[in-house]
Amino acid sequence: MSRWIIxxxxxxxxxxxxxxxxxxxxxxxxxKSAALLAVAGQIAxxxxxxFAFLATLQVSGFRAVQNFTWFTFGDHALRLGWLxxxxxxxxxxxxxxxxxxxxxxxxxxxxxxxNFVRFFAYLSFFSGAMLGLVISNSLxxxxxxxxxxxxxxxxxxGFWIERPSAAAAAKKAFITTRIGDLGFFLGLxxxxxxxxxxxxxxxxxxxxxxxxxxxxxxxxxxxALLIFCGAVGKSGQFPLHVWLPDAMEGPTPVSALxxxxxxxxxxxxxxxxxxxxxxxxxxxxxTSSLTVVVWIGVITALMAALIAIAQAxxxxxxxxxxxxxxxxxxxxxxxxxxxxxMMHLLAHxxxxxxxxxxxGSVIHGCHGEQDIxxxxxxxxxxxxxxxxxxxxxxxxxxxxxxxxxxxxxxEILHVTADWPASRLPYYFLLAGVVLxxxxxxxxxxxxxxxDRRAASQHAxxxxxxxxxxxxxxxxxxxxxxxxxxxxxxxxxxxxxxxxAHFEFAxxxxxxxxxSLVLVGAGVALGIxxxxxxGAQDRQRPADTDPLEFAQPQLFRFLENKMWIDELYxxxxxxxxxxxxxxxxxxxxxxxxxxxxxxxxxxxLFGTFATTVDERGINAGVDETTVGTRGLGRLMSAAHSxxxxxxxxxxxxxxLALLLFYAWLA
Amino acid sequence: xxxxxxxxxxVSAALFSTGLLGALSRRHAIFILIGIEMMLAAANLNFIxxxxxxxxxxxxxGVMIAIFSIAIAAAxxxxxxxxxxxxxxxYRTTNVDxxxxxxx
Numbered sequence: 001m002s003r004w005i006i007x008x009x010x011x012x013x014x015x016x017x018x019x020x021x022x023x024x025x026x027x028x029x030x031x032k033s034a035a036l037l038a039v040a041g042q043i044a045x046x047x048x049x050x051f052a053f054l055a056t057l058q059v060s061g062f063r064a065v066q067n068f069t070w071f072t073f074g075d076h077a078l079r080l081g082w083l084x085x086x087x088x089x090x091x092x093x094x095x096x097x098x099x100x101x102x103x104x105x106x107x108x109x110x111x112x113x114x115n116f117v118r119f120f121a122y123l124s125f126f127s128g129a130m131l132g133l134v135i136s137n138s139l140x141x142x143x144x145x146x147x148x149x150x151x152x153x154x155x156x157x158g159f160w161i162e163r164p165s166a167a168a169a170a171k172k173a174f175i176t177t178r179i180g181d182l183g184f185f186l187g188l189x190x191x192x193x194x195x196x197x198x199x200x201x202x203x204x205x206x207x208x209x210x211x212x213x214x215x216x217x218x219x220x221x222x223x224a225l226l227i228f229c230g231a232v233g234k235s236g237q238f239p240l241h242v243w244l245p246d247a248m249e250g251p252t253p254v255s256a257l258x259x260x261x262x263x264x265x266x267x268x269x270x271x272x273x274x275x276x277x278x279x280x281x282x283x284x285x286x287t288s289s290l291t292v293v294v295w296i297g298v299i300t301a302l303m304a305a306l307i308a309i310a311q312a313x314x315x316x317x318x319x320x321x322x323x324x325x326x327x328x329x330x331x332x333x334x335x336x337x338x339x340x341x342m343m344h345l346l347a348h349x350x351x352x353x354x355x356x357x358x359x360g361s362v363i364h365g366c367h368g369e370q371d372i373x374x375x376x377x378x379x380x381x382x383x384x385x386x387x388x389x390x391x392x393x394x395x396x397x398x399x400x401x402x403x404x405x406x407x408x409x410x411e412i413l414h415v416t417a418d419w420p421a422s423r424l425p426y427y428f429l430l431a432g433v434v435l436x437x438x439x440x441x442x443x444x445x446x447x448x449x450x451d452r453r454a455a456s457q458h459a460x461x462x463x464x465x466x467x468x469x470x471x472x473x474x475x476x477x478x479x480x481x482x483x484x485x486x487x488x489x490x491x492x493x494x495x496x497x498x499x500a501h502f503e504f505a506x507x508x509x510x511x512x513x514x515s516l517v518l519v520g521a522g523v524a525l526g527i528x529x530x531x532x533x534g535a536q537d538r539q540r541p542a543d544t545d546p547l548e549f550a551q552p553q554l555f556r557f558l559e560n561k562m563w564i565d566e567l568y569x570x571x572x573x574x575x576x577x578x579x580x581x582x583x584x585x586x587x588x589x590x591x592x593x594x595x596x597x598x599x600x601x602x603x604l605f606g607t608f609a610t611t612v613d614e615r616g617i618n619a620g621v622d623e624t625t626v627g628t629r630g631l632g633r634l635m636s637a638a639h640s641x642x643x644x645x646x647x648x649x650x651x652x653x654x655l656a657l658l659l660f661y662a663w664l665a
Numbered sequence: 666x667x668x669x670x671x672x673x674x675x676v677s678a679a680l681f682s683t684g685l686l687g688a689l690s691r692r693h694a695i696f697i698l699i700g701i702e703m704m705l706a707a708a709n710l711n712f713i714x715x716x717x718x719x720x721x722x723x724x725x726x727g728v729m730i731a732i733f734s735i736a737i738a739a740a741x742x743x744x745x746x747x748x749x750x751x752x753x754x755x756y757r758t759t760n761v762d763x764x765x766x767x768x769x
Contacts, residue, residue, distance in 0.1 A: 641765025644697070648689050 002055035005048050006064045009082040009135055012048045012092065013145075016041045016128035023121040031116045035107045038120040042100045042127060049092035049131075056089045065137050065201045081199055083137030086494050087342065091134040091269060094346050097476070098261045098353045099127045101469035105357050106253040108466035109364060113251075119159060123257065126152035130262050134269060139188050139198040139207065142270070146184070146230065149266060150177050153258050157250040169249035176243040180233020187226025191277075194219055200273070208276045220280040224289035227274055228296075235267025235326045238300040242565055244323055248315040252360030255315055260322050260352035265345050268329045272338050285336040286421045297330030298425045303562065305435035309442065310545070310558035313370045314359045317443050321396060322352060324432065328412060331425055337415030339495040344408035346491075347480055351395035351405055354473035358389035361466055362447060365459040372443060373545075377452040381459045384467045386448050388474040393444055395477045397437040397523070400516050404477055407484040409433065410515050411492070417511075430518060437522020438529075445530045673714035681707035694749045694759040698742065705738045 005011075019041030023034045056062040067081035103123060110119050129148035136142040158170030192198055195212040197205055205211050216223065231237070236244035236259075247259045258264070271278065271293065278289050301324045308320035325348050332341035363370055365382050379386045395405035413433075416426045452459075461467070483490040548555040557563070684703030691697055709731050716727025753759050 643761055643764070644689055651685055651689065 002051050002058070005051045006055050006084060007066070009052065009064075009066060009084055012045050012052065012135065013128045013132035015044045015048070016124045016131065020121045020124035020128060023117060023124060026117050028114075028117055031111075034117040034120045035103075038124045039100070039103050039107075041124055042096060042103050045127065045131060046093075046096035046100055049089070049096045052084055053089040053093050056084060056086055062086065063201060065199075067137065067199055067202060078140070079138065079197075079199055079202075080141040081137035081202075082135050083200060084135060087269075087272060088134050090342070090346055090491070090495070091265075092131060094349045095127065095130050095134065095262050098349050098473070099123075099130075099257060101473050102253050102257045102261070102353060102357065105256075105360065105466050105469040106251075108463050109253055109360050110251060115159070119156075119251070122152060122155045122159070123253075126156065126258065126263070130266070133266055137200050137206075139191065139200070139274070142273070143184065143188055146234070146266060146270075147181065149263050150174065150181070150234070153177075153247070153263055156254040156258060157247045159250055159254065163249065166249040169243075169246040173243040173247050176240050177233040180229045180231070180240050183226045183229025184231075184233075187223045187229070190219065190226060191216070191223050194223070208274065213276055213280050216277065216280060220277055221287065221289045224274070224278045224280075224287075225292060227277070228271065228289065228293060231267030231270045231330075232296065233267070234270070235264050235330070236300075236323045237267070237296050237327060237330060238303060239564075241300060241304065241323045242561075242568065245316050245319040245561070248313065248319050252315065252356060252363060255319070256353045256356030256360065259319060260356050261349040264322060264326055265349060268326060268333065268341060268345050271330070271333050272342055275333070275338055278333075279336070284420045286419075290334045290336070291421060292334075294331050294334030294419070294421075294425055297327040297332075297334055298428045300324065300327030301331065301432045302327075302428050302435075305432050305439065307558050307561050308439040309435065310548075310555050312373055312545075312559075314362060314372050314375075314443065314447065315356070315370060317372070317439060318352070318355055318359055321355075321436065321439065322348075324436065325352070325396070328409070328429065328432065331416055331429060332412040335416050335419040335425070337412060339492045340408065340411040340415050342495055343484060343491055344405075344412055347395070347404035347408045347477070347484065350473055350480055351392045351403075351477040354388060354392040354470060354477055355396060357466070357470055357473065358385050358392060361385040361462040361470065362389075364462050364466065367458070372446040374453050375447045375459075376450040377448070378459055379448040382448075382461045384461060384470065388467075388470040389448070390444065391474040391477055393440045397440050397519050398433055398515055399519050400512050402478060402481065404480040404484055406515065406519075407481050410509075410511055411484075413515065414511055430514075433515060433518045434522040434525070437519045438526045441523050441526025442530045445526065450532075670714055670718040673710065673717075677707045677710040677714065680704075680710065692760050692762055694752065694761055694764075695746075697761065698745045698749065701745070702738065702742060705734070705741075709734050709738075 016038075019037050023037050026034055026037075055064070063083070063085040065081055065083050067079050069077045070080045071078055103120075106119065106123065110116050113119065126149065129145050129152055133142055133145035133149060136145060154170050154174040157173050158167050160166045188198065191207055194217070195207045195215045197207050197212055199206045200208045202209070207213070207216070213220070233240045244259055244264065248255050250258075278293070279285070279287060281287060282290070304320045304323035304327060308317050308324065311317045311320060325344070329341040329344050329348070332338075332344060361382065362375065362378060362385060365378070365385070366375060369375065391403070395403035398406045398409035400406040400410065413426065413429055416429055417423070419425060483494075484492075545555060548559075560566070681704050684700045684705075684707060686700070687703065688697045688700030691700065712731050712734065713727055716722055716730075719727075749759055752764060756764060758764075
């Protein structure tokens, strides 16, 4: 089975794709078959991914490639391929497993939606595209899947197309990521121009192997930065992060699947995949492209964490936390901790999907309300949701020892501390850890503790089809830490291709206490600030955020996302509008006139040609015709039809010839 | 008086002129045909006369040509008569003044 799946790797993305096509052809009312098909496709992909994963375990440093020719032009062949290595295998498992949980959750969450069938078709389509992305062995194939993922995201964000805000968010997501994709595409072309081979691994000639990298030479930095543009767009890094919080307009399972667990991970995955290009010519593990990655990640992580503190929408808080966590992963990749970044990506996939689904369950229970200030006291009403959500919150905050997020975050802090270029990112990340714990505590207190408020009066626990995925994901978020701990860093060594040894003593490290203190500080700060958040407190009205009361200006700054959207509206978008207006004016008043001028010249020529034609050529032809007709009339008169006339003419002719002859003689 | 070539040619010319006159002046198709036959007979007479007064006048040669010519004339007359009959059947007349379909 393992052998077979290596040869038929393409089946993993193909099955969800096929499911999507079949679902799309179903009539609108067939909810049950649509859900069944989607889940079956996902289970099939999960099983195949699992066997593919098993295959990679057999040999250390496993890598199976399957290249094929897409088309040839001239003597040049464009080749694509599939690739299975540890990086792809863990991504496959994560995507299919999280995807399956979310598919099942969606059955409950989307029940009653009139476009239920279409929703599952899109979900399957997205899953197929994402699976194709992680197993591509060619930057071009990766780019194709990348764009398909973008399309799926567009369709799903704008799923409730009748809401203008959803349509706008879908457009914003598509266009913003497109800006990054343009850079990615340019990088791809540049890479192709330099190395002539877009396959990652091609028996020594691939663009990530020594021969291809040697051809890349000094342009590696530019290529890496251009490819990073794509990752910035897709993974919601500063300055292209603005689409990700708006993407919360889509249904909550979409937010969980796309904007938390898998799709935004594509950017991080991309950087990890083409890491040899980033690290080409590294001195002491530092290159200029990686430095850019680090600082973009630091800015994103800190900025998003700050903004998250002042948001009121339950999903927006999670969205900003996603942005922040993705920034963290980028920092990890930038400082050389590829394995740490990927581990955090996987752990984050599980617990962020859990948090989003939990938020979906809360929204479902509160009848569509998303404002955390209107919730409260849900702890008793939704016990399963609360306990799983708390697990997710602790994993996200990085509580050590029991939660996967804690171990991976610690690992990231560890590699960041060792970065030779600067210590600053490390300190910023430490601040980020405190902020993460703070905003998650705030959210939990608002939603689950305190008194019941408007939206939570008639809240109810979600059906089993929705709580089961929560329980599965919560178990994953905890059990996943088994392979993450420093005592048995199996995943780390699996990704970096080293044998893992069990050593209990490594479990307790100084950084463990450091993160314990930081997370504790964040949580304590959160509890201190928001303990009575929803209630009347001294002079503060009940509907005012404690931070808003204490620091109104700072709160407004953060609540409005640091005015970045407004900044873009004033600068980039205003510039774009201005140039559009300028182009319009140029078009109307300059180009139009130019075209009209050319038209007038053409018409002048036309008039001239008409005159020549009418007066000259036509008249001549007319004359010829009249002459011909006159001659014809003359000739036809001689043709009387009287054979005796003809005979007479012949006789006269002969006589004339005779006389002529006689005269000559 | 020994007949000379001139005498034969004069007779032949007279015969040809008579035939031509008949072919041109008569309105009946049959007479036109007769005129044409007379012109042919004049031509045959010329053949024989030229042979008879040529330097080597061996018996069969000139006569053979004349006989062939007469045979062809007979065939031609047959075709002509058939045409006349077909025309008559079609137009119910053999007056050539009314048969002017050949005009362009």
